[in-house]
Amino acid sequence: MAKFETPLLDDLEKGPWPSFVTDIKRQAKTKPELEDLLGQLELSYKDKETHWKHGGIVGVFGYGGGVIGRYSDMPEKFPGVAHFHTVRVNQPSGLYYSSAYLRQIMEMWERRGSGLTNMHGSTGDMVLLGTQTDQLEEIFWELTHDMNTDLGGSGGNLRTPSCCLGMSRCEYACIDAQNICHDMTQTYQDELHRPAFPYKFKIKVSGCPNDCVAAIARSDFAIIGTWRDDIRIDQAAVQGYVKGELTPNAGAHSGRDWGKFDIVKEVINLCPTKCMSWDGNALKIDNKECTRCMHCINVMPRALRPGVEKGCSILCGAKAPILEGQRLATLIVPFMKMEPPYDECKELLNKVLDWWMEHGKNRERIGELIGRVGMREFLKAAELKAIPQMVKEPRSNPYIFWEEADVPGGWERDLAAFRKKHPL
Amino acid sequence: MDIEELKAKIMEWANKSTKPKFYFKDMGKAAPEVGLREIKKAVTALVQEQKLELWSSGSTSMYGVKGKGLTEEQQMGKHEE
Incomplete structure (x- = not known):
């Protein structure tokens, strides 16, 4: 009882x-x-x-x-x-x-x-x-x-880095997500176990832009596999999908009759940047316009594959809704090669962490700090160049910055002389 | 700065603090001329020596002088008479 x-x-x-x-x-x-x-x-x-x-x-x-x-x-x-x-x-x-x-x-x-x-x-x-x-x-x-197992992170620490299945099972993986995750966990042991951060800090690693660990939405420092050359196309396999010889989405949505596969309706028209075309015989992709959304590759995995020049995109500043509300990450590095021991990535992360430790308020995530002081200050600390992807909306946060030394006469001006010429 | 000197400065600051628990970053005020990475080494040593202790809610962490403010015994419901 x-x-x-x-x-x-x-x-x-x-x-x-x-x-x-x-x-x-x-x-x-x-x-x-x-x-x-x-x-x-x-x-x-x-x-x-x-x-x-x-x-x-x-x-x-x-x-x-x-x-x-x-x-x-x-x-x-x-x-x-x-x-x-x-x-x-x-x-x-x-x-x-x-x-x-x-x-x-x-x-x-x-x-x-x-x-x-x-x-x-x-x-x-x-x-x-x-x-x-x-x-x-x-x-x-x-x-x-x-059990050769460690404790994870909690409190104002680095939290346990996490990753997807990566190259162990997934043909889409552009980086060795598991090895990167393990390497980061080992490298940042002190940050993981001894709290000195303003708040939690999460690293997540996804092998491809499908982002199965939701790094773009949940991590302060997201490492997401990508490629920078062209999507590989097997035109014969494209025909296979169009003729119904191959099952779309590798059968992931089977079990219900969705009708005949329509490449225009299900792939071409759903491309977010409209960079694909189909003339009835061949699929063409304007790769410079591709945003790596993965939709076309997911639908026709036998016909389309990520390019061969692989690496990662790095994004910064996502968090879940607790405290100041949810934030998606901002792209800070469009492409970085990811080969062990991942020094370039770690150098960037160290700069990001040092800046956040110095300037972050207590219980302020790095994305909130960037929002408070501006992307420009973050970029200076991280020694990165601004790129158009960082613009949230026109006029609010431009990606072209001027230093005082770049402006003739600097920031100072003779207000009295100005008002004399332009009286109110 | 020598780590022993830094530890002494941190303990002096912590003992003077009116707050029973404080965030890591606040301990930087004990020696503003020193970087937070150095502060961390000294704080870690002080925790190992059980002069400072850690409190955590799970999402945040705070440090405190051992025995000051909430104690381990109190949080287990063993309040002193």
């Missing part, structure tokens, strides 16, 4: 979707302390306020992130969740696990924690929910020594 009546939570079990309440109830059969989690959660719904204290002083020795303190504000009533800390575990690049590894993680978490997980957090970490303070060092020891 349940320890607490939970009518409000029970309501969340209705409907066809999976319910975290059902999951917790099931887990409570072997972890009785989770009855207190259900009880506290029910009370939070009833009181319309959380009964977790805000944050906490907790962690493992030598690290300033990876463990998030969660304390109940009613420990006498809910002793099972008096402390219920979260542990963020650094996921492997591309989220590749063996089943043996996952069993090892879960065996440890059943033994030392609640057994509840969030696979995965929005940054990509494995999130282990609910353990006590005296278990933290033991968990850290087992993760690092027995």
Whole structure:
């Protein structure tokens, strides 16, 4: 019999979707302390306020992130969740696990924690929910020594870099997203584990402009694979799609009759820059106008492939809606070659981080800082040239800048003489 | 500046602070002539020595002098009589 009546939570079990309440109830059969989690959660719904204290002083020795303190504000009533800390575990690049590894993680978490997980957090970490303070060092020891696994990032740190499957499984990948992600994680260990940033900072790596990890929308520093030569076209395969011999989107939308494939309607007319044409025999692409949206390649993957001169675009300043609202990233480097050890990329990132550390307000993401002081100041710090893609709208943030030395007479002028000539 | 000297300056600033917890960047005021990267090395050492401690909400991090303001015991509900 349940320890607490939970009518409000029970309501969340209705409907066809999976319910975290059902999951917790099931887990409570072997972890009785989770009855207190259900009880506290029910009370939070009833009181319309959380009964977790805000944050906490907790962690493992030598690290300033990876463990998030969660304390109940009613420990006498809910002793099972008096402390219920979260542990963020650094996921492997591309989220590749063996089943043996996952069993090892879960065996440890059943033994030392609640057994509840969030696979995965929005940054990509494995999130282990609910353990006590005296278990933290033991968990850290087992993760690092027995599973060769590190904690992830939290707080004002670099967050765990994340990436897509990259070249391991995806023919579109223009860069080795997994290796870049791993390299960045290793290079920036100090930034990952010891907080010194104004706020969180996320690096995400996508192998191609499909951007499966949403780097353009979710990361402060987005590395997105691209190419700078021409899309490769196999005209015979294009004919194959037109004649119905090949399935569009590699069959991703099969299971419903969409009618005969219409290359003009489904590809040519949907090109955002109208850089494609079809004369009934051959597909032509005006590559200098292509924005690498990937739509045509996604629809006809046998016929179209990214070019051969591959690298990445780098974008900066995206964030999710919390605090100041959502921002998409701004393109700061249209193309950069990405070969190990990725020094050019790291040099740029170091400049970006130094500038943000110096000028960012507390709890201000880098995109917000750029918005506050202007792209021009950011570009000076990053030693980058302005490009048209940085213009948000005409007149508000031009990409042609004038220094005082470039202007005859500088910024100073004789206002009295000016007014004498132009009286008000 | 020698790291020991920097650590002493940071602790002096932190002990004088009226706030029980402060952001990392605020500790730069302890030695404005030194870059934040140097401050970080000294702060990291002070945390290792358990003179400073870290508080985190999960999204942000703050530092504090150990024992000043909220303590580990208090947050576990063990309030002193």
